[in-house]
Amino acid sequence: MLTTYQRPTVRLTDVIAPAFYPVHQDILDCKHTYYKLDGGRGSTKSSFVSSEIILGMMRDAAAGTITNAVVFRRYKENLHDSVYEQLLWAIDKLGVAGQWKDTISPLRLTYIPTGQTILFRGADKVKKSKSIKVSKGYIKYLWFEELDEFEGSEKIRSIQQSVVRGGEQFTVFYTYNPPKSQRNWVNDPVEFSMPDMMQHHSDYRSVPAAWLGEQFISDAEHLKSVKPEAYRHEYLGEITGTGAEVFTNLTHRTITNEEISHFDHIRRGLDWGYASDPFVYVACNYDKTRRRLYIFDEIYQVRLSNAASARLVRQHNPLNQEVTADSAEPKSIADYRAAGIHIRGARKGPDSVDYGIKWLAEELEEIIIDPDRCPNTWREFYGYELDRDANGNFKAGYPDKNNHTIDAVRYALEDEMHRGGTTIGGW
Structure with missing residues (x-):
């Protein structure tokens, strides 16, 4: 001592x-x-x-x-x-x-x-x-x-x-x-x-x-009365948001093998990439009754040839169930079919991007993402925000950046995205 x-x-x-x-x-x-x-x-x-x-x-x-x-x-x-x-x-x-x-x-x-x-x-x-x-x-x-x-x-x-x-x-x-x-x-x-x-x-x-x-107490109470949201952020330390967040229905948690074994509406999507853009494959389950989406599997990697990515997809999808891919690369889809992958191109349409993101953000009660199984999916969904112009106003439409997993999920769920019983965006 x-x-x-x-x-x-x-x-x-x-x-x-x-x-x-x-x-x-x-x-x-x-x-x-x-x-x-x-x-x-x-x-x-x-x-x-x-x-x-x-x-x-x-x-x-x-x-x-x-x-x-x-x-x-x-x-x-x-x-x-x-x-x-x-x-x-x-x-x-x-x-x-x-x-x-x-x-x-x-x-x-x-x-x-x-x-x-x-x-x-x-x-x-x-x-x-x-x-x-x-x-x-x-x-x-x-x-x-x-x-x-x-x-x-x-x-x-x-x-x-x-x-x-x-x-x-x-x-x-x-x-x-x-x-x-x-x-x-x-x-x-x-x-x-x-x-x-x-x-x-x-x-x-x-x-x-x-x-x-x-004086401190008086200033706090004054701000509370005139600008309650600013008060909540500055004095209560609350994360009030900027209004730019697109997906406010996200939940991060472990999705167990037991849960996955009971999934009965699994959909798979794929977004092509090679150099700066990653190749992305996702698997998710859509609970239509409760309007919940569970995202539980991903491949996210750059510089993958079609042959190499096809092998990975077969490992993640051993039963070779249907995968919906970006239709902008018909040659890649043909390569996959030649490799025996059950794949089809997304139908897309002139407003399918905006509608698909809006459907995910507003029509779903909850998007549950396992951050350990799908770290890149969580990162992109959580970080996706609207862009602002020079005056600080939100730009029209959704930004086309850091959204590779979001695109793959849109492709996977395109059959679920109906509007008034009709197809979307000229599909």
Whole structure:
């Protein structure tokens, strides 16, 4: 035990808002590694994380373990006036300022009794994270502040792979105000998720009013009365959407083998591709009674010859049931027929694209996609949005990009898409 350890001189309830009590206990119990904390203005999530890092490093030192921390922002020039000052606030608020040394060049906080350090880095050059080293112990704590400003989950994973190593236990924090768009990568429940992650949402209503002040509360209530949707997004941290999202009827979940064994209305679609555009095959089941679509199988690959893709389709469709393909490539369809594939070309029509997408988006109660079996299908459906013109208005029609699986599903279901008992778009 390190005799130099100084306990905080204030009660934690004076530093941590009630909404975060369960998260604090979860960290003490070592139940999770990753903590994804989102919320609106005044939710005190950044105050909570800064306090947890200071407390955690001091607690580790008292137990004889030397741990360190690294705090990331998207750009390094934002570090000083945000996370650095926030951690200084936590040190002061906890009453342990005499135990910590702060330096500006380089930007660093040091726990004086043990030499443990908190480092600050920008993520504008990911490769630099590989060179992060500490002289004592290991880096246990990571904090990604304003997560939505980072370029994507791949960059976050790359940083973590470089930093989270060499120790037995880690605590990684992600804090952000949810972007309005449902399609932003941080709001995608599939794009950014981990099995060892606790997700937590908070807003200013669970924070003692005295911490925020009368003016903050007054401003929030005013916005609530004049612009309720803006209030819900800014102060409650709700994902209100931009209105550009096409498919608002999506559900992501595992579709079990047991469920698939009972599917009795399976349809298969195919969209040709080779170089920059992928070859896509999908299998889905349409529940007409409940107007639900289950998408449970996909092939999504570039640079496949017709012979190679036909072999893959036979593997995914061993009973050689009918596949409906884009009719724009009659030679490819002929190659498939020569290979013994039961295939036909989609009938299409002058308005079949717009009608097909609208049917999927509005006529179906639910589109259920298994993100493990069909990751690219989920990504394209979830990310599909209307385009805007230079004035910010929505353009007419649906965009023809990042929609390969959507096209394949349209082809698969074209026989289900009837309008008033007639065929669609001149089919």
